[in-house]
Each structure stands twice: as structure tokens, then as C-alpha cells.
Amino acid sequence: MTNSVYGSAPPGVTPPPFRLFDRLVHSLLPAPCLGCGQPLPARGATLGLCGVCRAALSRQPAQACAVCALPLRETYALPPGYRCGACRRDPPAFDRLLALWSYRPPLDAVVQALKFRRLDYLGRHLAAALAGELGPGIQGIDRGIDQVIPVPLHWRRHLARGYNQAERIARPLAALLELPFSTALSRGRATPPQSLLGRTQRLANLRRAFRVPRPQEVRGLHLLLVDDVATTGATLDAAAETLKRAGAAAVTALVAARTPADPFIVPRA
Ligand SMILES: [Zn+2]
Ligand SMILES: [Zn+2]
Known part of the structure; x- marks a missing residue:
């Protein structure tokens, strides 16, 4: 013991x-x-x-897919609401993804310190940057949002890390945006580190990973689903799908950083 x-x-x-x-x-x-x-x-x-x-720090480029925020290389100005090919063929369950930065140095070191070095106060700093940069007047992350909800970690990883890094961003963000914080989404089972799996296996695993034990807590709401980094978007997609199946009306995903179109690194899960 x-x-x-x-x-x-x-x-x-x-x-x-x-x-x-x-x-x-x-x-x-x-x-x-x-x-x-x-x-x-x-x-x-x-x-x-x-x-x-x-x-x-490199900002997420403005020339990006309106849904998944994939940076696009087109040299002409994209029309508002322009979607990448993947989002037109097979749109993700979230309505849109907002990212403040590209996941490149030195931001990768900040995120890794939040995740692996227990510097949990960095979550507050990221929340302040997100609220300040993407809050009222710019992209309006608070517009129409009812609640802020973090992507949960499985309890075993939560215990090993001591906290959920997404929660460390989402909770102060909710306070800054003066929105309720929700814990309605939970993790049903452990998923192996996503970077070790192929895409099909990764999606199948993730679909079974999330649960909403009390659907009445999300029914009809527009949720702001918060995570530290979006790599493939598959985790946010699976979490948003679970929330929508439970009755959520809309899901806006928000991350501090998104991997660039030419990722220099595969982040650890
Ligand atoms: Zn897209
Ligand atoms: Zn420095």
C-alpha cells in the first residue's frame, strides 16, 4: 500500500x-x-x-480550413467559411476548431512542461492567452457558448500525471469568460498512446473512449471543448461525437496549439 x-x-x-x-x-x-x-x-x-x-511563438495561420483549422497553402485569399477537402468529404463532429498557435518551438516546450513536468500553472497562462487573444471582439470564442468542458484523461493517466492538463486550461478559461465549467464528459477506458497507432485503429479506439454519464447536463447546449494541442484532431472529433450523441447542440473545439501542416514532431499523447 x-x-x-x-x-x-x-x-x-x-x-x-x-x-x-x-x-x-x-x-x-x-x-x-x-x-x-x-x-x-x-x-x-x-x-x-x-x-x-x-x-x-508562431500564430496559427489565418489561411486555414474554417472547420478543422488545417493551414492551407492557397496563395489567394480564401472565402469566409472555406473548408479543406477532408472536412468536405467527412466533416468532424465538432463544428469548428480554434487554435491560437502553431505547435512549434518554443510552444512545444511549454505544452510538454505542462504535461510532463508538472508545471500546472502554465495552464492558467495558456487560458489567459486564449481568452485575451481569441476572446470577445476577435474570433469570439465566448459568443453563443453555454459551457466550457475539458477533454478528460483516463484516470490512470490522470493519476500518473497528477492532473488533467486540459482541465488546467479549461477551468481558468471558464472563469475568464464568465462561463460555467462542466465535467459532464468522462473517459470510459484507457487508450494506448495515439502516436503508436494507425489512423483507423486510433479512431475506433477513441470512439469507445468517451462517455457522458448524465446526458441532461449537455442537452441542447453549445459547448467549448478544450484541449492543449490538436494533432490529428481525432481526439476532439471523438469527444465531440460523444457529446453530440448525448444531445449537445454544438461543439466548438479550442486548443492552445495545432500541429502545422508540415509537422516537425509527433507530440507524445
Ligand atoms: Zn478541414
Ligand atoms: Zn527564452
Whole structure:
């Protein structure tokens, strides 16, 4: 029996050791920039990045599919609502995907630190950037949205990580947008890391992964479905499909970053 800040861990699951110790050390030492490793001038620098690295963040291109946000190479200005070929042939279950940045350095380091280095305050920083950049007046992520809902993690991965990184973004985002936060979507079963699977197997696995135990909580609502990164969009597609089958009227997916059309890296799940 292992006792920790999490209580007793189920058999076969090792909780992360020294979590509080890690955080204490991190709060005492001068933090290096997550992008370039140079010491940060001030504690709590936005996104854990120095000014030079923040200036190097690449925005999601404006020339992109209106549904899945796939960057498009057409040199002429696309008409409003223009959809990529894949979305015309087989549209995803979400109504549209909004992304603030391209998943390129140095943002990949920020997302990986949120996921794997337990720097959960980065979720708040990402939420503030999303609310500030995509909030009222720009793309209007709050327009017509009833509730904010994170893509859930399976409990086993949740336990190993200590938190769900999507929830760490979605909860402060809901507060900033003054919208209710929902926990109606849950994970039914563990899915193997998506990067290890082919597309067909990945979609089949994901379709069975999500559940809405209390459909009355989402019925008729327009939900803002939040995750850290969209790679193929398959996770958001499967989650949105589950929400719509439970009666959600509309699903807008929102991520901090989307992989570029020419991905330099396959992110870990
Ligand atoms: Zn830097
Ligand atoms: Zn598309």
C-alpha cells in the first residue's frame, strides 16, 4: 500500500513521488526559460518564456480550413467559411476548431512542461492567452457558448500525471469568460498512446473512449471543448461525437496549439 498526497494508489499504479518537493525546489530556484534555458528575469514569467522566446511563438495561420483549422497553402485569399477537402468529404463532429498557435518551438516546450513536468500553472497562462487573444471582439470564442468542458484523461493517466492538463486550461478559461465549467464528459477506458497507432485503429479506439454519464447536463447546449494541442484532431472529433450523441447542440473545439501542416514532431499523447 502506497500512501501519498493522493491517498492509496490502486494496485499497479505508482503515484508520482516527491511532487510537493519538486514544486518547492522549483519555486526556490531561478527558473530557466522553457524555450532557450536562459534564466528568467522574473518569477512567473508569462508561459515560462523569456521575451525573446515569447516573440518567437508562431500564430496559427489565418489561411486555414474554417472547420478543422488545417493551414492551407492557397496563395489567394480564401472565402469566409472555406473548408479543406477532408472536412468536405467527412466533416468532424465538432463544428469548428480554434487554435491560437502553431505547435512549434518554443510552444512545444511549454505544452510538454505542462504535461510532463508538472508545471500546472502554465495552464492558467495558456487560458489567459486564449481568452485575451481569441476572446470577445476577435474570433469570439465566448459568443453563443453555454459551457466550457475539458477533454478528460483516463484516470490512470490522470493519476500518473497528477492532473488533467486540459482541465488546467479549461477551468481558468471558464472563469475568464464568465462561463460555467462542466465535467459532464468522462473517459470510459484507457487508450494506448495515439502516436503508436494507425489512423483507423486510433479512431475506433477513441470512439469507445468517451462517455457522458448524465446526458441532461449537455442537452441542447453549445459547448467549448478544450484541449492543449490538436494533432490529428481525432481526439476532439471523438469527444465531440460523444457529446453530440448525448444531445449537445454544438461543439466548438479550442486548443492552445495545432500541429502545422508540415509537422516537425509527433507530440507524445
Ligand atoms: Zn527564452
Ligand atoms: Zn478541414
